[in-house]
Amino acid sequence: MKISPSHLFSERAKGMKASEIRELLKLTEMPDIISFAGGLPSPAAFPVDAVEKIVAELMEEKGGYVLQYGTTEGVTALRKALLARLRETQGFEASMENIIITAGSQQSLDLVGKVFLDPGDNVIVGAPTYLAATNAFRLFQANMESVPIEENGMDMDYLEEKIRQIERHSKSIKFIYVIPTFQNPMGVSLSVEGRKRLLNIAREHDLLILEDDPYSELRYEGEKLPSIKSMDEDGRVVYMGTISKVLAPGLRIAWVVGEVDIINKMILAKQPTDLCTNTLGQHIAAKYIAEGYIDPHIEKIRKMYLEKRDLMLKALKEKMPEGVTWTNPEGGMFIWLTLPEGMNARSTLEKAITEKVAYVVGDAFFPDGTGKNTLRLNFTNADNEKIDEGIGRLAAVFRREMADKGLENI
Ligand SMILES: Cc1ncc(COP(=O)(O)O)c(C=O)c1O
Incomplete structure (x- = not known):
């Protein structure tokens, strides 16, 4: 038995x-x-054809090196290529020590949970929001507090009131989780005013903002919106991106950009999980971006x-x-x-x-x-x-x- x-x-x-x-x-x-x-x-x-060509070139140029373990923070060539691209597409500057490569944004969410959440901590999320994010945060026994998502994204009046309400009872709100552009599941975006206001609210209450941004490059019409990170003056925005929706989810490559202390803790939190993100996938993504295939x-x-x-x-x-x-x-x-x-x-x-x-x-x-x-x-x-x-x-x-x-x- x-x-x-x-x-x-x-x-x-x-x-x-x-x-x-x-x-x-x-x-x-x-x-x-x-x-x-x-x-x-x-x-x-x-x-498929471009990836096939890139893999053949990598084997030719670098041989077994791209099949070796890599550093936990990620392949240098990929981090460099991403920083240049983020400057261009998302309008913010960051240094090599501000970025970590992860095995998908899903892992980024898990690492954020590991680094920030204690049992009973509050996280503010949208209602509705990405289900696998709340599942990741719940694994750390955090409590989800929700704020309605409307046509122009998160309701900022409601958010302010919600934060005040929570603070009256406890002080343990850790961050506000937002998917500001083409949100999952509603497809709506937070307006520019909403983004500014969100930053002001976070500043006033000393909270972090977790900006999850898998979709902003998939714009089919309308004006481009600035990333929240590009308006962040005091390092309170932790920005997450991924190649899943613009290249291939099967490669499992994503990134987090944030203050050095945060990224260093995430490196420590990632080590016991997987030591490093898949090296070959990172080299493929690096070449795909650096050699201009992506645009x-x-x-x-x-x-x-x-x-x-x-x-x-x-x-x-x-x-x-x-x-x-x-x-x-x-x-x-x-x-x-x-x-x-x-x-x-x-x-x-x-x-x-x-x-x-x-x-x-x-x-x-x-x-x-x-x-x-x-x-x-x-x-x-x-x-x-x-x-x-x-x-x-x-x-x-x-x-x-x-x-x-x-x-x-x-
Ligand atoms: C809002 C959001 N965050 C994160 C993810 C996870 O993406 P990844 O494939 O990079 O793990 C998704 C995937 O659907 C998503 O919609």
């Missing part, structure tokens, strides 16, 4: 739950399902994703029943749908799956479990021909459910 180890698990492990998105991603592997669920790039967006590639995928976004928005407009509303993202990967009050996106998901179409339920992104009538659609992964068909199937499911609930005339 096998032992049951559950009584041996740590308190931390006992609190772990399976991520709904990870579970849902399994659905995308089912044949003939149209999945708008995972936040996946289009497989057609991966630069034309991003240009290409912007066009590809703009077309997909427009196909989805058009299908939504044509097919969704009245009473269903959605965001109009200027970039990123997601459209956020709100069903009429009284609808439940979980029960409609079961029906959608029988119709072979999938999405992510919105309440998964709300730390307090609200948002029952909301859902997230990814528009970058499905084939163009499938988008219209998938939205049509979803619209039929929602229309039927609304009729069953007597909600069709709102």
Whole structure:
């Protein structure tokens, strides 16, 4: 008989739950399902030929060196290439000691948790926000305090009031976690005024801002917004970027830029996890950036994703029943749908799956479990021909459910 180890698990492990998105991603592997669920790039967006060429050149030029262990902070060539690129695309200067390479922004979130969070600490997050971030922070037994996300990003009045409220009871707010540009899951962005105000609020209450920025380079229309880090005068913004959405998530390469003390602690926190990020992947990314492949590639995928976004928005407009509303993202990967009050996106998901179409339920992104009538659609992964068909199937499911609930005339 096998032992049951559950009584041996740590308190931390006992609190772990399976991520709904990870579970849902399994659905995308089912044949003939149209999945708008995972936040996946289009497989057609991966630069296979360029990567093949770069790998061959690396083996030729550097041989086994690129297969060796590397330093925990990351390959020098990649950090240099990234600093130059961040100066150009995000408008801030940083030095080599201000940047650490991680195995994906997911690891960055985990390292931030390790370095900053004690049990019972408060973290301020959006409602809704990226589920795997709150899961990472919860692993350190932190408490999530949420602030509504609106059309122009986080509600700053609410944020100020929320901070005052928490401070009246305790002083342990560690940071405000924001995805200011093309937020996951809503696709909305924090306005320039909102960004300035956020910095002022953080300054006034002496809090850090964790700026998670996987999507800002995927802008399809509208004015570019300054990164919060570019307006940071006193080093309170910890900036996170990743190549997952603009190059390939399978390489697992991301970065954190922050004050030296923070980065040094993150290096120490990363060492026991994996010693270093995969060296070959870092060299591939370094060459991809330094040799100028990245800009034309991003240009290409912007066009590809703009077309997909427009196909989805058009299908939504044509097919969704009245009473269903959605965001109009200027970039990123997601459209956020709100069903009429009284609808439940979980029960409609079961029906959608029988119709072979999938999405992510919105309440998964709300730390307090609200948002029952909301859902997230990814528009970058499905084939163009499938988008219209998938939205049509979803619209039929929602229309039927609304009729069953007597909600069709709102
Ligand atoms: C807001 C946000 N942060 C972090 C990540 C994780 O990215 P990575 O692939 O770099 O781990 C994602 C991925 O979807 C994301 O949407």
